[in-house]
């Protein structure tokens with residue numbers, strides 16, 4: 001699509017784009033993280049879009065389960081080949097975002113890229129990396145991360161798969177003792193992978209040392225047949241991501257060499273002696289790494305959904321505002337703006353928090369290299385909280401965008417249903433959100449109770465600022481609103497801690513008291529993480545070196561985000577005195593003003609996300625706004641339209657209709 005050719009474009013969209021009062025390319029660079037990144041992303045996307053191998057012969061929704069898998073595997077393999085052919089030697093993980101949309105319903109190689117390789121990097125010692133890293137990066141071996149079992153996903157300590165060390169032959173014996181110990185869910189495990197990292201309970205010298213990672217060959221490298229002692233398969237259709245061949249796996253006393261235990265952090269020596277790690281949760285490192293990546297992935301899903309909903313809302317006309325006047329664009333309804341524009345604001349909140357989290361992760365990783373694990377709990381808490389809020393915000397945001405598109409949003413060809421199923425899975429995988437938020441709460445209560453002790457953990461340092469509990473501000477600057485978030489989080493933590501203490505004082509065991517307070521604890525964790533997101537949003541926009549136009553747009557989006565979230569949880573702000581009922585009413589009024597200010601810029605802001613039509617894959621969201629023709633053309637692709645009268649008519653309907661004669 002030639003974006004300079006207005007003749008092919010819907011007139012509403014032309015008018016919307018003429019209202020733009022900021023530099024779109026500059027905003028695109030901010031979204032990508034710099035000019036060079038924009039250029040790189042575009043180069044990759046061009047490479048993919050111009051390659052006919054990525055086209056589907058028929059829409060995936062009309063394919064069988066096997067054909068879907070086979071078709072996506074074909075494209076995934078081609079994608080890996082293509083990226084490997086690139087001479088720049090770039091880090092593929094830096095560019096993972098550029099690939100969004102090229103594969104339509106899950107990528108059978110995704111867990112190889114996002115977990116198997118990172119597990120080798122993070123858990124294997126140098127000799128082991130020498131053996132497996134190069135081969136996995138060159139895709140000579142394809143792996144997955146097999147942790148979850150039928151009986152346990154959340155409670156990693158409850159895993160039942162055993163790895164028992166046999167010092168006589170220096171081997172581990174992997175065994176699945178019960179049906180509930182069957183590995184269940186790993187992406188690509190069913191049919192694609194020939195290797196995997198298995199999390200199993202380590203037994204040596206008669207003692208259990210808890211879950212540890214082991215690398216295991218699953219299939220013969222020549223025939224791809226599963227090895228003796230290993231039972232493998234696919235778990236069946238899911239809500240979405242149906243090309244991912246999520247699998248099951250059982251071991252029958254399957255032996256692997258001692259050196260297949262990933263030994264960067266803990267070891268089992270030849271005689272069976274266990275050498276413990278610097279920190280006993282280092283074996284959970286792969287999960288933490290991926291949680292960080294998920295925050296960025298969620299922002300991308302939301303960019304897709306909000307691009308579709310905004311463009312469609314500009315093209316679609318319905319009903320009337322002024323009686324008797326022409327039907328307005330639905331984007332002119334304030335309620336429609338309230339659906340769509342806060343989701344645009346949310347995209348930037350997620351982008352900026354993802355970047356901040358990534359920086360923290362790099363510095364914690366650097367410290368870990370020097371044997372310093374002090375900030376691991378801080379990273380665990382932040383990555384858990386942000387993974388949880390980003391996945392639930394993005395999933396809800398995508399669903400709101402679908403609802404904003406009315407009936408057409410329910411059509412597969414809008415690409416909103418698939419965007420939703422591809423996002424909501426992140427609420428569950430890589431640590432179910434409630435469970436992760438309770439981990440954040442645990443950290444908050446612990447930090448609150450150790451006020452005064454210097455831990456170096458900056459995300460919770462505000463908990464020591466008890467004076468702010470007494471002072472509510474009457475100013476409404478963005479900074480003041482962020483302070484209100486801080487006050488609300490602090491006050492919820494103080495309340496939860498007091499409630500826990502009271503129950504314990506009354507004789508309850510701490511863990512019962514914890515369960516009894518867990519709804520409140522969940523709120524604490526959400527409020528704390530929301531405060532973190534708001535603070536990063538405000539600071540990033542405030543310190544941004546940008547043109548006035550771009551800065552104004554981002555300031556308005558940031559303010560909208562702050563006010564929107566205050567109004568969603570206003571009870572918490574009132575309860576702690578951070579804001580008065582009058583303040584809330586004023587802010588609600590201002591939110592509507594902001595919607596009106598941002599409305600004329602909405603199409604241009606989503607244009608700045610710069611998602612090519614071929615990747616957006618939506619009849620409703622295309623750049624030219626030619627929605628109705630596209631909907632009609634897509635409908636014609638239904639196999640039911642191949643004949644006027646389907647066979648099923650003769651088989652079932654005709655007998656029914658004639659049976660009463």
Ligand SMILES: CCCCCCCCCC/C=C\CCCCCCCC(=O)SCCNC(=O)CCNC(=O)[C@H](O)C(C)(C)COP(=O)(O)OP(=O)(O)OC[C@H]1O[C@@H](n2cnc3c(N)ncnc32)[C@H](O)[C@@H]1OP(=O)(O)O
Pocket residue numbers: 093096110111113114115117118121145147148153154155156157187281282284285287288289290292293294297376377380428429430431432435436439442443446
């Ligand atoms: C160069 C390569 C870069 C590549 C990057 C790629 C990124 C790309 C992103 C792409 C995006 C999307 C693709 C994603 C595809 C993913 C598919 C899905 C894969 C999976 O789902 S894998 C399975 C995931 N499973 C889980 O997450 C299980 C969740 N459960 C847990 O994590 C744990 O069981 C727990 C809930 C944390 C509890 O653990 P445990 O019972 O052992 O601990 P306690 O509650 O008793 O707490 C004890 C103590 O330990 C602290 N702690 C717990 N975890 C950690 C940790 N990870 N780090 C540090 N500390 C931890 C806890 O806070 C307690 O501390 P305290 O005693 O209070 O001081």
Ligand SMILES: Cc1cc2nc3c(=O)[nH]c(=O)nc-3n(C[C@H](O)[C@H](O)[C@H](O)COP(=O)(O)OP(=O)(O)OC[C@H]3O[C@@H](n4cnc5c(N)ncnc54)[C@H](O)[C@@H]3O)c2cc1C
Pocket residue numbers: 111144145146147148151152153154155184185186187241246425428429430431432434435438
């Ligand atoms: C699409 C998809 C892909 C996946 N890919 C992989 C993969 O590649 N590798 C892999 O190993 N796994 C994978 N998984 C599994 C995933 O990691 C688990 O499903 C997830 O960790 C949740 O665990 P669970 O299913 O046991 O849920 P459960 O823990 O049984 O959760 C059920 C309910 O119980 C609640 N609950 C559980 N424990 C607590 C608690 N302590 N406190 C309060 N409430 C609690 C939860 O909040 C939830 O409401 C995948 C899952 C999905 C959906």
